[in-house]
Structure formats: C-alpha cells, structure tokens
Amino acid sequence: MNLQQLRYLREIARNGLKVSDAAEALFTSQPGISKQIKLLEEELGVTILVRNGKRITALTEPGRIVLDIAERILRDTENLREVGREFNSGGRGTLVIATTHTQARYALPPVVSRFTQRYPQVRLTLREGSPAQIADMLREGSAEVGIATESDESFSDLVTLPCAQWTRCVITPLRHPLLGSGPLTLEKIAQHPLITYDFAFTANSPIQRAFDAADIKPNIVLTAIAADVIKAYVEQGMGIGILAKMAFDPARDTGIRLINADHLFEASTTRIALRPNAWLRGYAYDFIELFAPKLKRATVESALKASAANTLAAQAGLEDAQPAV
Helix, strand or coil: CCHHHHHHHHHHHHCCCCHHHHHHHCCCCHHHHHHHHHHHHHHHCCCCEEEECCEEEEECHHHHHHHHHHHHHHHHHHHHHHHHHHHHCCCCEEEEEEECHHHHHHHCHHHHHHHHHHCCCEEEEEEECCHHHHHHHHHHCCCCEEEECCCCHHHCCCEEEEEEEECEEEEEECCCCCCCCCCCCHHHHHCCEEEEECCCCCCCCHHHHHHHHCCCCCEEEEEECCHHHHHHHHHCCCCEEEEEHHHCCCCCCCCEEEEECCCCCCCEEEEEEECCCCCCCHHHHHHHHHHCCCCCHHHHHHHHHHHHHHHHHHHHHHHHHCCCC
16 A cells, blocks of 8 residues: 555545546556556455446445545645644745635735735735635645635535624615615615625525525626625626625725615624644644634644544544444
8 A cells, every 4th residue: 555546546536536537637647547546455455436347436435434544644644744844944835825805805915914024935825716615725735724704514524713703785886776765674685686796695695594584586687706896896887786894995995885784694704714634834823813813823723633533533433334344
C-alpha cells in the first residue's frame, strides 16, 4: 500500500468514478490507475469499486470506509508537510480564504488590511463563490478557511463556528412606490419585480422560509452572486432588491434607497468553516481571530479536535457494522 494508490482512489471518487477523468486530473494514464487500485484491493482483501465491464458504477461498503480512511491519511500527510513549512518559513507562506462576494467586498477589507500589515510576507488570496462552492473549495483543499454566510447541508461534513449575524434590507430606485408607503410587508415586495442573491431561495434560506410561511410567491426576475450586481440592476430600474444590509453604503450608493427589512426576515449567521482534521498555520488562526475576535486559537483547535474524534468514532462504528467475510 502506498500514498499514490490512496491519491488515485480519492481522485476517482472526486471525478464521479470516472477513471479517465481522474487520470487526466493527475497527469497519468488510465491503465496505471486501474492497476494500482487492483493492487490495493488485493492487498486489503476487499473489493473497493463496483465494476460493470470497464465502467465503475459505485463504491462498495468496504470501499466507502477505505475512501474515508484514505482521505484522512492524505489530509494528515499534508498536515505533516505544513508543520515543516510552519517552522521553516520565517513568517512566509500563503493563505487562501474562500468567501462570498458580500463578505469579501464589505466585511473583509479592514481585516485584510490588518492581516497584511502583521504578515507582510504571507500571500493572501480571496476566492469568491456561493456557499456550496465555498464548501467544495474547503473539501478539495484549495482553500484553508471559509467564511460562509448561508451554512446549509453543503457544510455538514465540515467544521463550522458561528461568529456574527447579519440582516437584510430592501433596496429600490430613487423614486419608487415602496418609498413612503408605510411599513414594508412581504405582500408589498411581491408586487414588484425582485432581484436578489442566487442562493436566496434555497430550501433553508430565511428569505424562502419567510415567503413560504406567508404563502406568497415573489416575482423573481434576476439573481446574482454579487451584491454590486444586484445594486446595479436596481439602480437601472429593473426591480427592487433584497440585500445584506452590510452591502449598502449610503455614501456610495446614492442611486438607490434602503428600506429596513429586519422584521420580515430572520437574521443569518456568518460562520467560519474549516476542513475536519485541518492543521492550520499560526497566521491562519490570527486571521480567524481578526475577523471574529471571540474565536481564539484555543476555541478553534478545540472544535477541530472534537470533529476529529467524532470522525474516528463514526468510522469505528461503520467498521464494526460490517459483516464478517
């Protein structure tokens, strides 16, 4: 058994069980991967992949356990490398943060400024995406820290730590019937074309829940990931928008108006998201604390250790549940 075999297995799983795609991603040959997986199965004495001719159709029950353990071993291997980098870098390195456009544009600038002053030799990268994309970036290891504003089932296998709450507003063009029409209601919103985030009407979204509870179907004409895009189309008169209140800047957004909507939609929680068993370098803990002062290093480490313990317990339960062969 070797690490390369485990990498091959992980990449097959990541590529929808398509060996050809896994081979392309790893810059190797399809026969080479197939041979190594066969050798791994022979060594372990179990079938890992369900095959139908030349096609792989599923992971076996033992195969799922092997994949879970392989992913943990590969994460721990990378953690070992990070330990070496931590103590030999002299404060140099990289840190990739996966987050939404709203957080990157409106919440993170002062944090990034302080961080780069403290760590001038650390290259900081912000990667924007939807909540589901943020979860994927963490899971794939292309980002160390996630800042998720709508934590849902996409994050069920990740460590999430609540750190702040944010509320929403409705924005309108400068002269609009909603302005000065009395208290804002869902019924009034539904009378106008609506522009909002593309994840606003997922099953667990506070916006979706509010309209569902009132049995009202809004007239959604456009969705976007970026708050700036929503504001631009509202300013053009295409409709009204539902927006994170932090994204409205009265000094800059002079072409639109804000109406408070705290009473219509429940507040959402911003969470720091991390891979289970992640080994973070010291400056990553500092970045988290700069963004969320209550999340001290000890708190984050405790959450990661608890997650690792739960993962091991779950895997032990799966192994005990396997029938004898």
